[in-house]
Amino acid sequence: xxxxxxxxxxxxxxxxxxxxxxxxxxxxxxxxxxxxxxxxxxxxxxxxxxxxxxxxxxxxxxxxxxxxxxxxxxxxxxxxxxxxxxxxxxxxxxxxxxxxxxxxxxxxxxxxxxxxxxxxxxxxxxxxxxxxxxxxxxxxxxxxxxxxxxxxxxxxxxxxxxxxxxxxxxxxxxxxxxxxxxxxxxxxxxxxxxxxxxxxxxxxxxxxxxxxxxxxxxxxxxxxxxxxxxxxxxxxxxxxxxxxxxxxxxxxxxxxxxxxxxxxxxxxxxxxxxxxxxxxxxxxxxxxxxxxxxxxxxxxxxxxxxxxxxxxxxxxxxxxxxxxxxxxxxxxxxxx
Numbered sequence: 001x002x003x004x005x006x007x008x009x010x011x012x013x014x015x016x017x018x019x020x021x022x023x024x025x026x027x028x029x030x031x032x033x034x035x036x037x038x039x040x041x042x043x044x045x046x047x048x049x050x051x052x053x054x055x056x057x058x059x060x061x062x063x064x065x066x067x068x069x070x071x072x073x074x075x076x077x078x079x080x081x082x083x084x085x086x087x088x089x090x091x092x093x094x095x096x097x098x099x100x101x102x103x104x105x106x107x108x109x110x111x112x113x114x115x116x117x118x119x120x121x122x123x124x125x126x127x128x129x130x131x132x133x134x135x136x137x138x139x140x141x142x143x144x145x146x147x148x149x150x151x152x153x154x155x156x157x158x159x160x161x162x163x164x165x166x167x168x169x170x171x172x173x174x175x176x177x178x179x180x181x182x183x184x185x186x187x188x189x190x191x192x193x194x195x196x197x198x199x200x201x202x203x204x205x206x207x208x209x210x211x212x213x214x215x216x217x218x219x220x221x222x223x224x225x226x227x228x229x230x231x232x233x234x235x236x237x238x239x240x241x242x243x244x245x246x247x248x249x250x251x252x253x254x255x256x257x258x259x260x261x262x263x264x265x266x267x268x269x270x271x272x273x274x275x276x277x278x279x280x281x282x283x284x285x286x287x288x289x290x291x292x293x294x295x296x297x298x299x300x301x302x303x304x305x306x307x308x309x310x311x312x313x314x315x316x317x318x319x320x321x322x323x324x325x326x327x328x329x330x331x332x333x334x335x336x
Contacts, residue, residue, distance in 0.1 A: 002061035003088065011052030018045035057093035062086045065104040067147050069154040072096040083150040099154060103147045105214055108166050111138040112222070118167075124222070125171050127178035129186065135178060138219040141170045141202060149210035156209065165209045170216075173201035186221060194218070 021042040028035045062068050068084035073095050075081075084098060091098060111117040112124040116138075124136045143166055145153055157164055177197040181190050199216040206213045 004056055004059035004061050007052050007059060008056035011049055011056050014045055014049035014052055018042060018049050021045055054093045058090055060084065060089045060091055060098045062089070062098075062100065065102055066100050067103055067145075067150045068098040068100050069151060070096055070098055079151070079154070081151065083147075085147075099158070101145050101150050101153065101159070103145050103150075105142055105144050106162070107140055107142050108162060108170070109138075109140040109219075110167075110171065111140075111219065112136060113138075125174045127175040129181055129183045130179055131182045133183035134224045135183065135186065136222040137174055137178070138222075139170065139174060139198075140217040140219060141166060141213060142215040142217070143206060143211050143213045146207075146210045146212050153210040161209065161211060165206065165211055169205045169209070170202055173198050173205065176201065183223070191218075191221075 021038055025035050025038050025042060027033075028038070060068065062084060064086045066086060068089070070080035070084060070091055071078065072080055072092070074092065080096075089098075109117045110119070110123045110125055112122045114121055117123040124138050126134060126136055128134055145161070153161060177194055178186070180197065181194055185191075186194060195216065195218050198218065199213075202216055203213045
């Protein structure tokens with residue numbers, strides 16, 4: 001409680017006391033009772049009530065986040081040209097008054113949720129992109145009155161600057177910025193650029209109206225039901241295309257693997273055939289060389305000898321041509 005409020009409260013009690021004593025005096029007079037002493041008391045209460053009321057009306061206390069514009073009948077333009085800052089101030093009682101303005105940070109929210117925005121109901125901003133798609137944006141603007149421009153703010157807007165400046169400027173800036181981007185850009189690479197464009201325009205236009213923007217928050221971007229369904233269908237199609245591409249790649253890999261396997265088998269068969277052919281050639285060459293050496297070593301006598309060795313062991317008689325010699329002595333066929 002500040003001192004001006006306290007003085008006004010005490011003044012109210014003084015006025016109540018004055019009225020009470022005054023009523024008592026009238027009652028005593030009507031009953032022909034003495035009123036000695038009450039007359040002085042009523043004067044005291046009257047003087048105290050007037051003094052306290054005057055002091056309470058002349059003292060103005062502003063909180064740390066408040067500035068005041070003095071409305072004065074003594075000024076030609078109807079107000080003092082210098083705003084009052086935080087603290088205790090004296091004004092001319094009953095002739096001057098103070099219009100207080102808060103310079104604390106304030107948040108103005110525009111959202112689709114009924115209990116979240118400043119305005120009851122769906123207060124999101126409807127805007128159209130440069131390719132004609134409708135979007136819905138939830139946003140908040142954090143701002144405060146410029147303490148160095150309180151007089152001008154009072155002249156232009158009084159206490160209506162939130163609904164007359166902050167709201168329309170913010171909504172117009174959002175619509176203007178959205179119209180410069182395509183819908184695909186808003187959901188992918190250009191959202192940061194969108195926020196920067198909105199922030200810059202709001203900050204510039206609020207400053208021109210003696211309001212300082214501290215921050216801009218783009219809380220959500222929603223799309224129409226038709227576009228959301230189209231996006232969902234596109235995502236499904238892209239997923240199916242990716243799946244088909246994956247299947248094709250898998251089949252290509254399988255075919256390449258089969259081709260490489262067949263190529264390996266063919267190469268192995270060629271190598272095996274070459275090996276077999278080379279082995280056969282070496283074997284034939286060896287056999288030829290062996291046959292040549294064998295043919296060179298064969299004599300008629302050796303052949304006859306090998307022939308005899310091949311005869312069965314039980315052979316007792318051998319018939320040979322009459323004009324050939326015996327190769328071995330014939331065994332004795334007669335007994336002594």
